[in-house]
Amino acid sequence: MKAFHLLFIYLFLMTNLTGQDNYWTTDIATIIYNNCASCHHDGGIAPFSLMSF
Numbered sequence: 001m002k003a004f005h006l007l008f009i010y011l012f013l014m015t016n017l018t019g020q021d022n023y024w025t026t027d028i029a030t031i032i033y034n035n036c037a038s039c040h041h042d043g044g045i046a047p048f049s050l051m052s053f
Contacts, residue, residue, distance in 0.1 A: 007031070 032050055040050040
């Protein structure tokens with residue numbers, strides 16, 4: 001859970017410090033799918049899924 005919070009803090013800071021717009025499909029989804037989805041999916045070992053809203 002701590003890593004989950006750190007990820008969102010990182011994404012928040014990345015958005016505000018760079019002054020760039022970040023988009024789900026090009027910027028954020030790749031981070032989530034590459035680093036989190038292996039555990040955070042239906043039936044995975046993580047307590048909740050990140051594969052849908």
